[in-house]
Amino acid sequence: MLQGTASDVGKSLLTAALCRIFKQDGYRVAPFKSQNMSNNSYVTPDGKEIGRAQGMQADACGIAATTDMNPILLKPSREMSAQVVVHGKPFRDLGAREYRESYLPHAEGIVKEALGRLRAAYDIVVIEGAGSPAEVNLKDRDIVNMRLAGWADAPVLLVADIDRGGVFASVVGTLELLEPHERERVRGVIINKFRGDASLLRPGIDWLERRIGKPVVGVVPYLPDLALEDEDSASLDGKRRLAGGAPSADRRLDIAVLRLPRISNFTDVDPLLSEPDTVVRYVASVADWGEPDAVILPGSKNTAEDLRFLRAAGLEAKLLAFAERGGRVVGICGGYQMMGRRLLDPEGVESAAAETAGIGLLPLETVFAADKRTERVTGKAAMKFGAGREVNVEGYEIHMGRTVALEPADAPFRLRPLRLPEEPGSWHRDGAMSADGKVWGTYLHDVFHNDALRREWLNELRADKGLAPLLEATRFGELRKQAFDRLAEHVRKHLDVGNIYRMMEG
Template sequence: MTYKEERASGITAALGRTIMVQGTASDVGKSLITAALCRIFTKDGWRTAPFKSQNMSLNSYVTWDGKEIGRAQGMQADACGILATTDMNPILLKPSGEMKSQVVVHGKPLRDYNAKEYREKYLPVAGSIVQASLRRLREAYDIVVLEGAGSPAEINLKDRDIVNMRMAAWADAPVILVADIDRGGVFASIVGTLELLEPEERDRICGFIINKFRGDVSLLQAGLDWLEDRTGKPVLGVLPFMPGLELEDEDSLSLSKQQAAALHSDGAKLQRELDIAVIQLPRISNFTDIDPLRFETDVQLRYIEHAGQWGSPDAVILPGSKNTIEDLLWLRETGLAELIHKHVSSGGAAVGICGGYEMLGSKLYDPLHIESSVEETDGLSFFPFEVRFTEQKKTVRVEGAGQFNGDASPAKIEGYEIHMGEVNWQQADQSMYRPFLIREHRSLLEDESPSPYEAEGASSPDGKLWGTFIHGILHNDDFRRNWLNSLRESKGLESLPAELRFQERREAAFDRLAEHARRYLNTALIYDLLGLPEEGAR
């Protein structure tokens, strides 16, 4: 009986096959290679799911049932064409201060730990949590693609490891080791990693992928031959550098790369019609909210960190923050708060999303030190509301409609909320300030009675200044174009049609990534490692 027949028969409790992607270091391409394998296996007909036992990121993703996981696993689930669940990332660490992180377990905050406390008090019990999640995925899917974190050769962390080699052993997963040739020293990084592993860990590595190669691969062949002779393990592929992939990143360090890429593609001086500046807050979170603007042909998108970069923006965006009060104080220290006030008072457009929205109010209170040691501070005072941070985090997907001035027709919107701040309006008549009507998306998927629509967000009467808790608001194509056209009209420019369909573009990017990986990887050998036929599932 084949594996497929065994799974379909229901006679046995066959578990899905596993394979793991680990790296010689952080940022070598593990997340994208995992997404590529997820898409390949899915297109070949195998029910596939991603898994990362523990992730650290401020760029999170909300599942359909209102739980928070790492964005990479949400993106990988999208590559599989499935709804993401917390089993795909049961533990998420969200840095909240020096050596301190909020620990999110199965999508809900547990508490803040400093690094030593987490290692000594929580990691010993975390193993059972991640193993149970993996088992549930293996019971539901044919293939689970695991992703490691950092490097498996971190000697100081190995005794409490739940994300690299110990996780691979729990999963009984063959491990593909990925190395980034673009940063140099690729052969040393691979061999050095192997040398630092225990013999049983070294035996679990089944091959290597060399990522981000630029140039003639024939010039690399002598090194590849040496590597295979030296280690006795195959090179599963050399992946050429893939520019302009357009899939979201998990680390805000990628913002500088995006800026450089934009300058390189458009020339040192961009000549687009709309200049939009995003404040790159020190504790910026969910920065992928801004991604669709990168692909609008009339938008010059800039990230600014100090007053000298201000220029003459048509619109300013205050994005999300993991520590709103501290980032608000930083705005004042840098002089950016004063520039934002001058910009708005002179008729300029501005947007606040989540933490950026909270900054637009009159006062922020954090008496329980949820985000900051500062218990209260003045907001930017554009809207008559106060924000109080509470212990209860709101994580929910929403859908509805929105408009940012009385003239524009409401556009359908969807997105998600992740915040611990509660907005309390200081005057009874709020109607002129509320641009969105939304309801929870979960009830629609569970076939319950839909929840009622509620007002959300804030907007000035002319729509030039607005804010919202809705992450992903700019991923709504018609709403985004309505807003951009309002900026164009204020400059005397003609409106443009909503031609960019961001989700279609993203799906095409997944397919492009999979085709690229299939072309350059030895997928037949990877299927052999899984014990599955390459063509048998289609």
């Protein structure tokens, strides 16, 4: 089990790395995180919803993801409230106190049963903790850190992020706040995201090992430009740095992604970060707007509230002016819903407001309902790109709203559930677009993970700037497979994997 001194110390990627290493060594391996709090979700092959990180880790293992790998997912929607997703299906929205006092005792059984099924099916289960195990106010009902390690009888490696500073204090302080039997379960420490000369760190490591009586099993250097998904929006500032500097007006495409307070499934734009002619910027204020070539409205866990943020920040006015000048705008899921004329929420599913005026870029109306659609889909982009051809697409839908056109509008996609055979009744139209095709929205998550579609769209942006098209499409799926192997090689080089095997053997 990997636990951390804090959130965003790198547990998810280190878990993926160990999963890949154990797979390479010939073991059947699976990831597990009992409770995940994230609006970045993943749809399993059977149409269930889990945390994106566990889906990514399952891919690192080379296996299909199941809800046993993340039986409880918390999706924050309002202040101090989250949608509780149990084994891939919404249970209900609960406040923090109600969840802790009423639901957590019931959740213990769900977690133990899911972990038991994984342990019966695989040689190794790599468990990821959440936040810090030293949250003394939460420990008595913990289902995701030390109590879980005890149920599993799992050796624990404590991960600390040296990049944020105070690494020795964070390790010593965490261990000091644990009970003696919990400290005994921690077998070693991983120092993550190191930059610089490792020899200068040696005296500190020697002191730490003497102080805590446990080994530092590795100092893992920071690994840049890794094309793998992040668990939550805490990583977005780092993504912005990785996406490059200011775009060159004559060579690079400048794509602005509106950074919503409740942004969800922002991994939809990850493939754009890997394109050689593209800079992606997350924009949260008018001061950040710049001169984008295209604007993306991403998903949201609370569409109406995030739309109010755009209005208050002046970003809606910027977006409307941009579209009126012929700018290209794409909305995905919640962003697509915002682009319509009205958002109706009569049952208070997402917001306390029964009706919210939309941005009005497309003639649409969305009504929120308690049932959630989660489905892997395949189909074709019905929009005709510059090459004048249809493009095959795959992705997934995950939304609680139902959107209808108030006026005739072309749909950019024609989709069907991946689980159903290809027959006339299985297809449905998805999304809407403007007459000139420059403004469009869709419920299709992972839309830009489709290489041909992504390159065709980027070439349209290039044509707008008078640039010649790029004929070679970046193969994002291949980049992702290479990223798993690159991550595993990097971590294997800097981690005492032999010692970790000995810990697992007791």
